[in-house]
Amino acid sequence: MSTEERREQLRAALIDAAEAAIVQGGLGALKARDLAREVGCALGAIYTVFPDLDALILSVNLRTLHLFERAITAVRTATAEGGGAPGPEAAIGDLVRLAVSYQRFAIENPTRWRALFQHRMAAMPPDWYMREQVRLFRHIEAPLAVLRPDLAGAERALLARTLFSATHGIVSLGLDEKLMTLSEPVLRGQIETAVTALGRGLTANAATHSEETP
Amino acid sequence: MSTEERREQLRAALIDAAEAAIVQGGLGALKARDLAREVGCALGAIYTVFPDLDALILSVNLRTLHLFERAITAVRTATAEGGGAPGPEAAIGDLVRLAVSYQRFAIENPTRWRALFQHRMAAMPPDWYMREQVRLFRHIEAPLAVLRPDLAGAERALLARTLFSATHGIVSLGLDEKLMTLSEPVLRGQIETAVTALGRGLTANAATHSEETP
DNA sequence: GCCGGATTTTGAACAGCGTTCACGACAGGA
DNA sequence: TCCTGTCGTGAACGCTGTTCAAAATCCGGC
Numbered sequence: 202m203s204t205e206e207r208r209e210q211l212r213a214a215l216i217d218a219a220e221a222a223i224v225q226g227g228l229g230a231l232k233a234r235d236l237a238r239e240v241g242c243a244l245g246a247i248y249t250v251f252p253d254l255d256a257l258i259l260s261v262n263l264r265t266l267h268l269f270e271r272a273i274t275a276v277r278t279a280t281a282e283g284g285g286a287p288g289p290e291a292a293i294g295d296l297v298r299l300a301v302s303y304q305r306f307a308i309e310n311p312t313r314w315r316a317l318f319q320h321r322m323a324a325m326p327p328d329w330y331m332r333e334q335v336r337l338f339r340h341i342e343a344p345l346a347v348l349r350p351d352l353a354g355a356e357r358a359l360l361a362r363t364l365f366s367a368t369h370g371i372v373s374l375g376l377d378e379k380l381m382t383l384s385e386p387v388l389r390g391q392i393e394t395a396v397t398a399l400g401r402g403l404t405a406n407a408a409t410h411s412e413e414t415p
Numbered sequence: 416m417s418t419e420e421r422r423e424q425l426r427a428a429l430i431d432a433a434e435a436a437i438v439q440g441g442l443g444a445l446k447a448r449d450l451a452r453e454v455g456c457a458l459g460a461i462y463t464v465f466p467d468l469d470a471l472i473l474s475v476n477l478r479t480l481h482l483f484e485r486a487i488t489a490v491r492t493a494t495a496e497g498g499g500a501p502g503p504e505a506a507i508g509d510l511v512r513l514a515v516s517y518q519r520f521a522i523e524n525p526t527r528w529r530a531l532f533q534h535r536m537a538a539m540p541p542d543w544y545m546r547e548q549v550r551l552f553r554h555i556e557a558p559l560a561v562l563r564p565d566l567a568g569a570e571r572a573l574l575a576r577t578l579f580s581a582t583h584g585i586v587s588l589g590l591d592e593k594l595m596t597l598s599e600p601v602l603r604g605q606i607e608t609a610v611t612a613l614g615r616g617l618t619a620n621a622a623t624h625s626e627e628t629p
Numbered sequence: 630g631c632c633g634g635a636t637t638t639t640g641a642a643c644a645g646c647g648t649t650c651a652c653g654a655c656a657g658g659a
Numbered sequence: 660t661c662c663t664g665t666c667g668t669g670a671a672c673g674c675t676g677t678t679c680a681a682a683a684t685c686c687g688g689c
Contacts, residue, residue, distance in 0.1 A: 204666080215492075232648060243668045250650070322593050334594065362595055363585055363605040370584015371577055379536050380548065381576055391577040395613065402612025408572070418637075418685095447676060457639045462677070 212250045214240045220261045220313075220314050227312040231258065257332060258320050265313045266333045269306050271342050276302045280343040292347035293400030299340060300368045300396045301389055307372050308385060318373070341365055348404050364399065370393055426464045428454045434475045434527075441526040442533050445472065448598070472534050473544060479527045480547045483520050487554050490516045492559045507563035507614030514582045514610045515603055521586050521597060535596060555579055562618050577612065585609055 218239040233254060237244045251257045276298050279291040287295075303364045307314045341361040346350075352360065374380045375388040383391070429435040432453040436445045447468060451458045490512050493505040501509075521528045530565045559566075566574065588594045589602040597605070 232645090237593065237669095244634095244647095244670095245649075250666075252648070319591075321533070326593060353447075359601075359605065360608070360612075362588070363609050365580035366584040366588040367609055368584070369588060370580040370582070374580040374583060376575070379532075379540060380580075381669060394574070394617075395577050395581055398614075398616025399609065399612050400616065402614065402616035403608075446674090451640095458676095459639060459678075463638080473660095534630095577666070 208250055208323075211240070211242060211246060215247060215250065215257060216260050216264070219256065219257050220264060223258075223261055223312050223316050225312070228258070228316045255320070255322070259326065261313075262317050262320065262332060263333060265310070265317055266337065267311070267329075268313070268318040269303075270333075270337060272306050273299065273302055275339065276324075276340075277343065280341075280347055287347055289348055289400070289404045293397055293404075294345035294363065296400050297396045298395055299344075300392050303368055304372050304385075304389060304392055307376060311376070318369075322347060338362060338365065341413070345403075360403075364396075367399065368392065368396065416624050421443055422464055423455060424610065425454070425460065428456075429461060429464065429471060430474045430478070433471050433479060436541070437472075437475055437530050438516070439526070442530045448483050469534070469536070472530065473540065476531050476534065477528075477544060479524070479531055480544075480551065482527070483517075484547075486520050486553060487513065489515055490554075492554075492558065494561055503562055503614070503618045506558040506623075507611055507618075509558040510555070510578065510614050511607050511610045513558075518599075518603060519583055521590060532583075551585060554577065559617075562614060564609055570586050570623070571591060574617075578610075581613065582606065582610065614624075 215236060217238050219221055221239075222235065231254065233247055234244060236257075237247060247254075251260075263276070277339055278295040278298065279287040280295050290369070317338065340360050342357055345357055345361050345364070347409055349357065349360070375383045375391065429450060432450050433445055435453075436449065445468065447461055448458060451461060461468075461471070465474075492511050492512065493501040493507040537599075550571065555578055556571055557569055559575050559578070561589065563571065563574070568628050585606055586602070589597045
């Protein structure tokens, strides 16, 4: 086995072990010495394939993004690429379903999900990480295009991020015992209320806008 | 000077120093040894007035909440206690102003504000901390009572927290370089769009509701 | 004023962390 | 077999929050 192959195998094993540690006990349970013992390598070996533990965490987070992408892709939306011409109500329904699937993912994968945000970057995330984010946001942009056909691509992308941020805030603080801890049905009700209101408010706004500047 | 008085003075000095450290370099810059040197006490003395650094951070965070309360109280709202009978549009305007004041506070006090959420609790926050939160949410509940007079107190309180969570998500991720970093005017535009949409959507929902079940 | 028990303050020591790097093991050509 | 360059190693470094035996201080009784 070549040196390169062994490095690659070590890399994969470390990501596996790191993911398991995070799943089990959260980001705080990720210890370099535990990883080395689990994988069966020397402590210093970790730093031959990763510059530091942050890079390793980022790789685990990429896996989490992929995991979530599978979940969100399974959500049946009326505004998918091939669909006909869905109305605003269908688009709002899509947004609600997407938001609820985000909540479900957060509840089913609490530690993995927390690691995505709990982790504070030293520098900017690498390109391959940001690219994955961009892909995920396309799911939100599709229904948004129905609600606000007046928006250009960049504006729509920005609004999609804002919608996600709002949903994330509701889920994040709703599950956080520091502010409040809501049961799953109550939290889902709040998400449905808020996202529906957002969707209706946005369409109303578009109508207002088109009347003022036709 | 009695022992009690000295302890109290040390306590205040430690909170001062901790606040200064957080303001300067964020939560990560809070070091027990630095605090002791700054205040001029022994390292162990810290643990005679605080069980651990988390408790000290909590005291700093309470100061931050008070600081924010002063900022939010200065916001002129049409739905203040003594006001007449403001309409839904005025209430939505109030919500937008409150949200923007939240954004302004976050931008003007970045490290203090981050410490509020970055800090993960070991146990539940003490009562005196939660009480301050409850007081702050009253500012949101007032406009909300205009938009949704059909809601009972508990439901309104819950929705107020949801509205805050959504706003917090937009501000938090909007200022986070991990997802995106938005300029102050762009972020404010997104907040205005989202909160306005939320407000209009909520009133529409109330109207729908009252039509369906009059 | 002085003593002795109680109380308070102290900072060296401890356990743990991420990260490094001089060293030894090892592979392959001479 | 020896030499050389590459690679993996784990003890060591510097840092962290927290503890606790010991020192210093206080204070009422003689």
